Structures are given as structure tokens and as C-alpha cells.
Amino acid sequence: MEALTQRVNAIIKDQLGVEQANLVPEANLLDDLGADSLDVVELVMALEEEFGVEVPDEDVETMRTINDIVQYMGSRVDSAQ
Amino acid sequence: MSAVIRGTGSSLPESKLTNADLERMVDTSDEWIVVRTGIHERRILKAGEATSDLAARAGRGALEMAALDPDEIDVIVVATTTPDMHTPSTANLVQRKLNIKRPIASFDLNAACSGFVYGLEVTNALLVSGRYKRALLVGAEAMTRFVDYQDRQVSILFGDGAGALVLEADEGHGDVLAITLKADPSVGDLISIPGGAAALPASPYMLTQRQQYLRMDGRQVFKLAVQALEQVTHDTLKDVGWPIEEVDHFVLHQANRRILKAVAERLGIPDEKLPTNLARTGNTAAASIPILLDECQRAARFRPGDQILCATFGAGMTWAACALRWSLELPPPVSV
Ligand SMILES: CC(C)(COP(=O)(O)OP(=O)(O)OC[C@H]1O[C@@H](n2cnc3c(N)ncnc32)[C@H](O)[C@@H]1OP(=O)(O)O)[C@@H](O)C(=O)NCCC(=O)NCCS
Numbered sequence: 001m002e003a004l005t006q007r008v009n010a011i012i013k014d015q016l017g018v019e020q021a022n023l024v025p026e027a028n029l030l031d032d033l034g035a036d037s038l039d040v041v042e043l044v045m046a047l048e049e050e051f052g053v054e055v056p057d058e059d060v061e062t063m064r065t066i067n068d069i070v071q072y073m074g075s076r077v078d079s080a081q
Numbered sequence: 082m083s084a085v086i087r088g089t090g091s092s093l094p095e096s097k098l099t100n101a102d103l104e105r106m107v108d109t110s111d112e113w114i115v116v117r118t119g120i121h122e123r124r125i126l127k128a129g130e131a132t133s134d135l136a137a138r139a140g141r142g143a144l145e146m147a148a149l150d151p152d153e154i155d156v157i158v159v160a161t162t163t164p165d166m167h168t169p170s171t172a173n174l175v176q177r178k179l180n181i182k183r184p185i186a187s188f189d190l191n192a193a194c195s196g197f198v199y200g201l202e203v204t205n206a207l208l209v210s211g212r213y214k215r216a217l218l219v220g221a222e223a224m225t226r227f228v229d230y231q232d233r234q235v236s237i238l239f240g241d242g243a244g245a246l247v248l249e250a251d252e253g254h255g256d257v258l259a260i261t262l263k264a265d266p267s268v269g270d271l272i273s274i275p276g277g278a279a280a281l282p283a284s285p286y287m288l289t290q291r292q293q294y295l296r297m298d299g300r301q302v303f304k305l306a307v308q309a310l311e312q313v314t315h316d317t318l319k320d321v322g323w324p325i326e327e328v329d330h331f332v333l334h335q336a337n338r339r340i341l342k343a344v345a346e347r348l349g350i351p352d353e354k355l356p357t358n359l360a361r362t363g364n365t366a367a368a369s370i371p372i373l374l375d376e377c378q379r380a381a382r383f384r385p386g387d388q389i390l391c392a393t394f395g396a397g398m399t400w401a402a403c404a405l406r407w408s409l410e411l412p413p414p415v416s417v
Binding site: 036037042045057 | 116117300301303304307308339343
């Protein structure tokens with residue numbers, strides 16, 4: 001989980017240009033990290049490329065915080081193995 | 082035999098549709114539009130004019146630059162998603178509006194926003210065949226006639242306009258060095274104008290369903306656009322054998338500043354190599370690339386010998402790119 005969190009954080013940091021200190025699990029993408037709807041689209045693209053999975057739109061709706069993304073990617077990567 | 086670009090032209094309608102105008106029509110804001118798209122205003126055709134009027138004006142501009150008379154053209158190809166009518170073709174109407182007396186060849190071609198690059202492949206092949214000497218290639222659109230001004234996602238994006246090239250057959254290496262054309266209709270539902278043609282003919286019911294207007298899934302289109310532009314640029318550069326640093330200008334389809342930015346980041350394109358007119362024009366579909374080529378030529382931004390990569394994507398889904406070696410001379414300096 002630790003390694004997964006780091007991979008997710010690295011992508012969020014790169015895509016949204018946020019400070020390391022703001023990368024806390026409960027940080028909300030839109031409200032705390034200043035992302036807008038298209039930033040989320042780009043972030044999802046970067047996650048898809050990093051983890052080699054496709055994220056359907058319905059699932060994107062459930063990803064509001066960093067922790068949501070880590071949990072989601074964890075479940076997707078596990079089930080793919 | 083090869084094809085050389087002898088002139089460029091473009092035409093935008095006079096009337097502007099600003100973000101402030103849109104605020105009065107749909108639930109949106111100038112800030113939302115600018116942040117998500119980079120668009121401040123688009124041009125909108127006046128009543129009584131249609132696609133062929135813009136196309137003929139753009140064509141005239143390109144012919145003047147080429148110092149050619151309309152009657153010296155052998156074939157007209159108009160790339161458009163929004164023709165004046167089903168038939169005659171917009172190219173036929175342009176032929177008439179240019180007062181061309183000879184019964185030359187003229188036809189339309191539809192590959193949505195990729196139409197201009199598709200048209201370049203076709204026009205180039207006609208000239209290379211040796212059967213045609215001079216061609217007028219136009220990308221022309223009246224997008225606003227197909228925009229639902231109750232749909233806030235679509236109405237903020239599109240504008241009208243036309244851009245044109247005059248190309249001539251030549252014995253040298255030519256200006257068109259590589260072209261890639263692609264289509265993936267399995268995702269064709271992401272953008273469509275479903276009604277008003279053979280599948281769903283005009284009817285009162287069709288109109289109540291607003292099926293005559295463009296429908297779009299913006300988010301999915303955004304994703305596919307970024308991926309397609311990156312891939313097709315790589316493929317075309319590989320084909321022509323240019324490392325990415327050797328491209329002088331990336332003339333990308335002007336759809337959304339955020340798409341341009343995402344693609345530029347992925348490919349490492351610096352701002353000064355990425356001309357843009359999107360803020361003023363909005364998305365003019367097949368007209369987008371030729372309008373920008375003409376504006377860059379007239380602003381002396383292109384120099385003879387410059388290496389230019391054009392890439393585009395659109396409904397279909399289609400995507401395409403071309404590598405050009407510019408040979409037009411700089412325009413004469415404008416006296417002020
Ligand atoms: C159209 C586009 C700007 C929409 O941006 P988006 O972030 O995908 O917009 P979404 O539909 O996800 O909407 C995000 C939010 O903004 C709202 N919204 C959509 N359009 C809006 C507008 N014009 N003004 C204000 N708010 C708007 C939505 O209702 C949604 O709000 P909600 O989350 O409270 O429901 C963007 O998807 C895009 O440009 N895509 C590419 C389209 C393209 O290039 N097409 C041409 C191909 S040739």
C-alpha cells in the first residue's frame with residue numbers, strides 16, 4: 001500500500017503541481033488541491049497510463065480524495081494480477 | 082511529381098459571439114469558459130450567408146497570394162462537416178462563386194475536424210498523378226448553424242470560418258512530405274450530428290428531439306484527442322524522419338487550449354512553436370488548421386524552409402497529421 005500511495009502521490013503532484021505537504025490522504029482533489037474537471041480528466045489519463053488500466057467514467061465519480069484514488073487503484077491493480 | 086503550396090487564404094465572418102453573449106444564452110460564465118477552453122470569442126455567420134461564401138473568400142485570398150486567376154484552377158476540394166446543403170456540394174458552389182468558366186472538377190470531402198488533412202492527402206495525390214496542375218483546397222465550416230444554443234457544453238466551443246491553400250504540381254521534392262490519416266468509428270458516438278440526413282430525415286419529431294444539432298461527450302473526446310494528437314505526431318515525425326526538436330511550428334487543431342497544453346506537455350513543445358488563434362476563433366473544425374496556416378504566413382511567422390507539423394482530431398472519430406516543408410516567401414512588409 002505504501003508503494004502504491006507513493007506512485008499515486010507522484011502522479012498527483014506532477015499533474016496538479018501541488019506541494020508535497022498537501023498530499024494527505026483526505027485531501028479533496030477539487031476543494032483542497034485546486035483541480036478543475038479537466039484536471040481530473042488529465043489526472044485519470046495519467047493514472048491509466050501508469051497502472052495500465054482503464055477507468056470508466058462512473059468510477060471517476062467515486063474518486064474525490066487521494067485516499068479514494070489509492071483504494072481504487074489498489075483494487076484495480078490487485079484484481080488485474 | 083509533387084505538390085507545392087503557392088498561396089494561403091482565410092476568411093472569418095465579421096460578427097463575434099463573445100463569452101458575455103453566451104452568458105445571456107446558457108448557464109455559464111466567462112471565467113468557466115476561459116479556464117476550461119481558452120476561448121474568448123468566436124465568429125458567427127450572418128443570416129443569408131453559408132459555408133461556401135466563407136470558402137470562396139478564403140479561396141480568393143489564396144489565389145491572390147498565388148497570383149493566379151480562378152480560371153487557372155483544375156480542381157476544388159472542400160473539406161467540410163457543415164455544407165451549405167446536401168447537394169450541390171459546397172465545392173460546386175465555390176466554383177460558381179469564384180466565377181470559374183471551365184467545367185473543372187469540384188467535390189466535398191467529410192472527415193470532420195480532420196477534413197483538411199484528409200483533403201491534403203487527396204489533393205496531393207491528384208497533383209502527384211500528373212492529371213491536375215493546380216488545386217484549391219479549402220477547409221470551411223458553418224459550425225454555429227449546427228450548435229444547440231441550449232447546450233452549454235457545445236455552444237461555448239464552436240465558431241465559423243474558412244481557410245484555403247492553392248497547390249501546384251511541381252517537378253521538385255514538394256512541400257508535403259508525410260501524411261497520416263486514421264479513423265476509429267467504434268467511438269463514433271462521442272460526437273455526432275444525428276438528424277437531418279438519411280438515417281433520421283428531417284421531421285417535426287426529429288426537431289423536437291433537437292437531433293439536428295451536434296451532440297458531444299466532451300470528457301471522452303478530450304481524452305481521446307490528447308492521446309490521438311500525441312500518437313499521430315510521433316508516427317508522422319517518424320515517417321518523415323524529423324526529431325521533434327527539428328520541427329519549427331506545431332499547427333494543431335484549435336479545439337481547446339487545455340488539449341493543446343496537455344499535448345504540448347507530453348511532447349515537450351515550447352510555447353513559441355505552438356501558434357494559436359483559438360481565443361478569437363473558437364473551434365472551426367476543418368477550417369481550423371488552414372486558417373492558422375494563413376494567419377502565420379501573413380504575420381511572417383513562417384519562413385521558407387521551416388518544418389511544420391500539423392495534427393488534428395475530430396468526429397468519426399478521425400485523426401490525422403501532416404509534415405510540411407514551407408516554401409512560400411515571406412509576405413512583403415506592411416507599410417504603416
Ligand atoms: C466541453 C468541455 C470544455 C467540458 O469540460 P468538462 O470539464 O469535460 O465538463 P463536464 O461536462 O465534465 O462538466 C464539469 C462541470 O461543469 C459544468 N459545466 C459544463 N459546461 C459548462 C459551461 N459551459 N459553463 C459552466 N459550467 C459548465 C457541468 O455541468 C459540470 O458540473 P457538475 O460537476 O456540477 O455537474 C471539455 O470536455 C472539452 O473541451 N472537451 C473536448 C471537446 C472538443 O474538443 N470537441 C471538439 C472535437 S473536434
